[in-house]
Amino acid sequence: MLVMFYAPWCGHCKKLAPEFEKAATRLKGTVQLSKVDCTAHSETCGRFGVSGYPTLKIFRNGRDSAPYDGPRSADGIYQYMKKQTGPDSVHLKTEEDLQTFINHYDASIIGVFSGTDSSHLSEFLRAAALLREQFRFAHTADLNLGKNYGVTSECVLLFRPPRLSNKFEESVVVFTDYLTIGSLRRFIRDHLYGLCPHMTVENRDRLRVRDLLTAYYDLDYHHNARGSNYWRNRVMKVGSNYAGRGLMFSVANKKDFLSELEDDFGLGTSDGEELPFVTIRTKLGHKYTMREEFTRDGQSLQRFLEDYFAGRLKRYVKSEPVPEKNSAAVQVVVAETFDDVVNDPDKDVLIQFYSPSCPHCKKLEPVYRELADALSSDPSIVVSKMNAVDNDVPLGYDVQGYPTIYFAPMGKKDEPIRYEGGRELKDFLKFVKREVSHSLRFRAPNDEL
Structure with a gap:
């Protein structure tokens, strides 16, 4: 069973709900999908350690088995949960079984062993139990099933999907190293995709x-x-x-x-x-x-x-046009001018990443403008802002929500400092005063500071 713990007010939950419903319809009779409203059943959600929404968990035989960390689309949920059904590794007994298993849309990992009591088989099955969400596993206790692939001793075969068969690389890769969960995981990671997945x-x-x-x-x-x-x-x-x-x-x-x-x-x-x-x-x-x-x-x-x-290509940068006029106290930065403004080695720069539709950004705007006015008499500091929706955010700046504000200090542009303080003018001034590389000159309204 796949269970979604949610809250009715949660935007991410509302977005996931129709995909979850579609997946439930496709999986009917195979895997059951259920949901729990944590505002109505807080004790149940607390018992399973739910602290955010939506939280998805996989249950087996009535017990919390594993967190669901797969895709959030209907097709992704369907494919991921289909892999949860049946054994961790399918037991192949005949050549027909093998051909049926490898004739699949996705890759196949097959262990070939000399008998059911093989120590390598038990390790393979442990690996399959851990990795079944990501890959398809099968095994055989008959070495003869590997002879068509040049196999004469115990090994693992990785079959790339038939749909991706080509003349530039082998469709089957043989793993013959010492078998552990770690070594098998590395082998799959290094060979699964091939030259062009x-x-x-x-x-x-x-x-x-x-x-x-x-x-x-x-x-x-x-x-x-x-x-x-x-x-x-x-x-x-x-x-x-x-x-x-x-x-x-x-x-x-x-x-x-x-x-x-x-x-x-x-x-x-x-x-x-x-x-x-x-x-x-x-x-x-x-x-x-x-x-x-x-x-x-x-x-x-x-x-x-x-x-x-050869290093001759120019990087593609999504950028708004460079502003024709940029004389306001808060300097507008676009992706194409980011280096010139924010990475100016002779300036301390405060940069706000915002979204035009963000209500928090609009609320901050008058305070931020007041801050820029207060610092306008100091030629060594720049207060700026950039529309992070229509411009690429440079490396080193982690922008997950709006507004996000960073301070790029003079001489240390590769070490921007994230602003985590309050949203009042005095909070910004204290932060800037602490971080600037020079004696700050500013005009605080009503001589607050």
Whole structure:
């Protein structure tokens, strides 16, 4: 059973509710989905350690088994909970069993052992119990089932999905190291995706721990696997020449990431309808786009990669236009002017990241303007603000809500200080006075300080 602990007033709960209902309908008869209103049943929620909403937990045989940390979409919940049903590892007894198991949309991890009393089998089953939410496991106690893959002794076979089969890499990878839960986890992590995985909303965070090139196009492996592989094969052909250089390759359905492409790369809904749209997003958050059309011979992609590795590409930065006039006490910063203003080595800078629709930001506005007026007589300090919705937030600034305020000290721009104090003028002045690198000059209204 999957249980959602929620509060009726919680916005995230309201957003999740229709997805949860859809997943419940699809899983009916397989996995039961339930929900508990914590405003009406606070004792029950407290007993299970619920401190935020929504909290999702998996129960087995009436006991709290594990937190649910899977996707929050209907399809993601469905796929994740389907993996919770049945055994941790499927026992394969015949070649037909094996072929049926590996002929699947996702990858398969199969342990091949010499008998049911194998010590390696027991370790494999322990690993499967821990990792079943992420991967599909099966095992056989018959070594003969591995002979078609060159197996003559106990090992683990990783079968990549048949839909992603290609001539640039092997579809089956053999693990022959000493089997432990840790070594098996590392083996799966290092070999599961191969040269060019299919990035989805569910696996994108795992892929983006590395520098990642992605080709976005009309990809649909459920209904058009051959067409989906047309462009993927071209990415792989070029990408195989750059293996081992620290860049991973992937393909993705453009429609699944449309809002992200619009927000992060300024891609319009009508841009690149036919040809793939190619981006590179590094693990540090730097973004690059291939401006040349993706040619079928792959030459444009190769030129893009050569420029990337040579350091010739200009990073893509989402930015509002540079203001024509910027004479107000609170200086307006956009992404393109962030370095010039906030990272000015000769200035101490207070920067507020805000959203135009945020009521807290609007409430703060007169106080923040009053602060800027009070500090306007000091040429060494700048009070500024940036619309964090329409501009990329630079690395080193963690903006999860609005307003978020940082102080970028003179000479230490790589160590910005987050403001956590009150929202009154005197609170800001005390903070700035404490952090500035010089003797602060300011005009406090009514000589408050």
